[in-house]
Amino acid sequence: MVGKLKALKSMLELQNINTFYGPSHVLQDMTIKVNQGEIVCLLGANAAGKTTTMKTIFGLVKPKEGKVIFKGERLDTLKTDQIIKKGIILSPEGRRVFSRMTVRENLEMGAFMFSSTTQIAEDIDKVYALFPRLKERDKQISGTMSGGEQQMLAIGRALMARPQLLCLDEPSLGLSPILVQTVFDTIRKIRQDGVTIFLVEQNAFMALNNADRGYVLQSGKIILEDTAQNLLKNDTVRAAYLGG
Amino acid sequence: MSASPSHFQQKMQNPLKSLGIRKKIGDFLNNTKFLNRSLSWYVTGWRVGVFWGLIALFLPQLLNFSTNFLDQTYFAPNILLLDAILCGIYVMLALGLNIVVGYAGLLDLGYVAFFVIGSYTVAFATSGIIRNIHSQVVNIPALTFWEAIPLAALIAGFMGVLLGAPTLRLRGDYLAIVTLGFGEIVPIVIKDVPFFYGALGFQVPPAPVVNTPFGQVDFGNPLDFSAFYYLTLAVIILIVMFNILLRNSSIGRAWIAIREDELAASASGVNLVRIKLMAFGLGAAIGGIGGVFNGVMTSSISYDQFSFQVSISVLIMIVLGGIGSIPGVIVGAILLRFIDVYVISTISNMLQTNTALANPSNPFHFLVSFNLNTTKFLIFGLVLLLMIILRPQGIIPNKRRQLELKGVGLAPEELSVIGEIEREEEGSSAPPESVEGLGDI
């Protein structure tokens, strides 16, 4: 019992977040909690506000109301570069690798806040161990790599920041089924190394099969919140996201 | 912003607003009744346009009437009318540039080039004189002033298309530099290429006398500019009507589309280059017409009258008045000319003739030698910078453009990573009081 309580130590909390783009109210009173050691996924159709949720967490858009709390500290008052120094990192939607830099340079950018070159070199080797594919392409200009390779690079680059919480925005977007499987296998491996994971996905089936808990977002509002197992059985989810 | 305004928004409010001065004036105008209508009804919307339109229509009569009670050494009606005509020429330029900048969203920094082309066209065409490669006079068949107007519009428009065709594919900021260079080069070419004989200047015959059923009308009478004034006014009205037609046409909608989202517009089948060329060519043609009026009015033209400063002045006019807004750019042009011609020189004169300042022991004595004309462009630069930062929508905003300038409806990539700025802007975008904004003609 005590052990279980400890496992539920809160890592990230969004409390009553309201975010706007000009006049449009994109996130409406959103409350989300991610506990240490979990994989939590946020499901939602196109334009539901998933990416906006990530942007709000990372200070790329500012919420008009509400709080973002990471390990007891407020993030919504900080700038992006200060936020990620707290130990939370985002692999953004669409990979966003630095396309004119090599794979290695991209990984080095991921460790921008660190200065120890030996640490960075070690971490690069760890990433290469996780994604052997990247190691082969060490010197390649990343813009010339395939989409799947770029996705691995984006995740690897995020890991270079040594995060406690890794946020992933649609890591499976545009990947073949085999690659999707690889990505999710990697995500579980990363969790085993002690990294908490908050995942945005449209591929509800894969996400729920790999996550502990999930939230369902519809037009900016959280309409469901449950364990992944229950969500997989939920009728609304089945109808909307699992094709029946 | 549809939700309740946050405390943050209130904190960011304009100090003038929080003092409530504007609100008090607004309330007064809203609550005071005259003939069953609130005063604010009389000072908003089309009624303001009608008021100023009447002033413009009867300006010569009003000026003549003013001689009954104003000192003619300062308020000589004919001189004031001349100022009004020159101002009108700038109104034409502002309306023309507004097609390019305001409608199509293309920054043209060399608009003066088309002004030059118009001025020289009327000079050559109506005098029937050009010079050959050896600077010798060559007579060509002379055209009338009336024929010169469409000719100048045609030539300027053609030059606009010629300049635009290779460059309009480029992104907006490259275009700005190319047009800037063009504006610099045209006067140099006129000066150095013998055909134009620019270094010595050129005489332009005055506007003609016309026989009408109501008698002779002398458009070129230097002692009474009324006829030419009405001609200028008529052309401005035509240009305004043309602008309105254009804006409401399918081309106008295509311009809005490319301005808002070039990528999406081209995806939706808008032929970008052709549509931009259209704006460029039409804007240039109007600049050419302005040039014709300028040529006839100043009667002696030379290359050095046409500087970068002219291009920028016209740009400032439209930024000041409201980019894309027809009443805005008209007001902007009039206002800037007014500041330029009257305010700045009046202050200079006052400083230089003030007896108290003339006393060397006066701590402000140094102001005596202060010639505001040299600071004119400093002031203009400040106006441009402050307007674009603090009130980018101008004095009389164009409704649609106002939204764009606030960043609503922009592609996500265009929104910067800096969220703070976004908040500041939202804070200042409280709905305007009823007195503000004359509406979108």
Added chain:
Amino acid sequence: MFVLASTTSGIFIQTMVNGITLGAVYALVALGYTIVYGIVELINFAHGDVFMWSTAITLVVLNSMHVSTAVYGFALIGLLLLMIVIGAVVSGTLNVAIERLAYRPLRKAPRLAPLIAAIGVSFILENIAELWLGASGISYPDFFPNGGIVLGDVTIQYIDLVVVVLTVVLMYGLNVLVKSTKMGKAMRATAQDPEAAALMGVDINQTISFAFLVGGVLAGVAGVFYSLVIPVYAYNVGFELGLIAFTAAVLGGIGNITGAMAGGFLIGIIKALATNYLPNGSDLSDAVVFAILVLVLALRPSGLLGQQVPDKV
């Protein structure tokens, strides 16, 4: 900057030497356009005036030090370094301040807005200089001794050598800065994708300020070099020079640092040749530069060294 040679080939070589020297100045100014454009996609219209302010301030400092003739030896080295430092500090600070006050508030605005603001700033800078030091040209204290290496009927002035050598050194330093330092990496990342860079922990505002600082410093040094080669101060020198340097940056491929360097030298040479060999050359050489600008933009907008800037319309 006169062509004193007498033989045809001598005239040609002398013209080339002059072109290379001015080309170094253009290259330094072009780098400022390219670095800033690369990072914020803004043509810093006021950049030419930032350059001009270095010539203005160093002029006033030299006059207040009563320098009017050539100095020699260590005094020369000291004075040259002092002027370079002053020019760099003036233009660097000015450029950073401009970004902070005029461009940053408009970073989210439509593209036209910061461009228009830049024009406003350019006007302001130019007219303050005109108010302060007047509209007519002022001769710049030419403290660098005349003389040079004589090769046949061609003379390579020492000042030409100094300018070109120091420019090359600066360029090397800039390359190291951008390629290998943390700040350089932050600049490159921000140029490619500011949002992603912020997500790596890059302070975007600081990085942009730094880019303006670097551009300003280079323009400041260029101002001192230019004044020693063409020792006349004019409040509006930045306008024309800015246009030329911008052409150089476009020629090399805007956003491309090596390109700006090459473009600067190339434009310097072309302009010198046009000035010398065209009738009415000193006026028409500007038209030639402009024609190059239009041609490059029309035919190969990515520049000669072509690094296609991904278009973020």
